[in-house]
Amino acid sequence: MVALRMAPEWDITTWLNTDVPISLASLRGRPIVAAGFQMLCPGCVAETIPQLNRIHRLFPADQLAVIGLHSVFEHHEAMREPSLRAFLHEYGVRFPVGIDRHVTGDPIPTTMRTYGFQGTPTLLLIDADGRLRRQHFGHIPDLQLGAEIMALMRDAALKSVSAADVPDDHGPRCEIGATSC
Numbered sequence: 001m002v003a004l005r006m007a008p009e010w011d012i013t014t015w016l017n018t019d020v021p022i023s024l025a026s027l028r029g030r031p032i033v034a035a036g037f038q039m040l041c042p043g044c045v046a047e048t049i050p051q052l053n054r055i056h057r058l059f060p061a062d063q064l065a066v067i068g069l070h071s072v073f074e075h076h077e078a079m080r081e082p083s084l085r086a087f088l089h090e091y092g093v094r095f096p097v098g099i100d101r102h103v104t105g106d107p108i109p110t111t112m113r114t115y116g117f118q119g120t121p122t123l124l125l126i127d128a129d130g131r132l133r134r135q136h137f138g139h140i141p142d143l144q145l146g147a148e149i150m151a152l153m154r155d156a157a158l159k160s161v162s163a164a165d166v167p168d169d170h171g172p173r174c175e176i177g178a179t180s181c
Contacts, residue, residue: 007032007124007132010069011110012098014081016088022096024130027065029160031152032126033145034067036100036112039087040075041120047139048121049091054142055149056095063153068097071112071120076102125149128156 007024015021024032033055037044049068056066072079081099088097100109115124118137125134125148134148 004131004133006130007126008111008114010098011101011114012069013101014099016081016085016097016099017094018096022067022098024126027126028130029128029156030063030065031128031149031156032065032067032124033149034065034069034124034126036069036071036115036117036120036122036124038070038072038074038120039079039084043139044121045091048123049093051139051142051145052095053092055145059149059153063156064149066095068093068095069100069111069124070097071100071109071117071122072102073108073112073119076107125152127152128159 009024010022012021033052035044035048035052037048039045041048052066052068055064059066070079070084084097084099087093098111100111102109106113112122115122115135121137121139123134123136123140123145124132127133133152140148
């Protein structure tokens with residue numbers, strides 16, 4: 001678990017499966033499930049990618065953003081963009097995937113370094129206000145993750161209800177002795 005703080009912006013060179021670049025600011029107002037992964041990471045292939053695919057199919061995109069962050073820290077030559085495109089096609093990945101930026105001479109990509117990923121897979125849960133609510137190295141079971149996602153979605157929905165939406169008298173009521181309800 002991490003202390004509540006604003007999620008740092010991702011440093012992405014290329015976005016796949018989206019027509020426009022994505023920023024955390026562009027996703028404000030809805031929770032985000034993001035995962036740092038590598039296409040040659042066994043845990044990512046066996047657990048994380050299928051889980052993100054399920055989440056993407058289950059939740060409406062206007063209520064929850066599902067994002068992949070291809071954060072390569074090993075086998076750089078084997079995991080370039082053309083290979084990633086083929087991987088995403090073969091695994092039926094339809095959610096947006098950003099390729100984490102590398103700085104020459106540093107094997108660790110910038111988003112991975114900024115967030116302090118221990119490795120892959122790394123799950124990020126970001127609330128509708130852009131705060132990092134959870135960062136977890138490894139796999140989280142579907143039921144647990146689903147509960148955490150629903151809590152984030154509930155918080156976002158409650159926040160979207162403004163005082164103007166609630167009548168001053170708190171709606172109709174039946175009072176003892178009233179002639180009508």
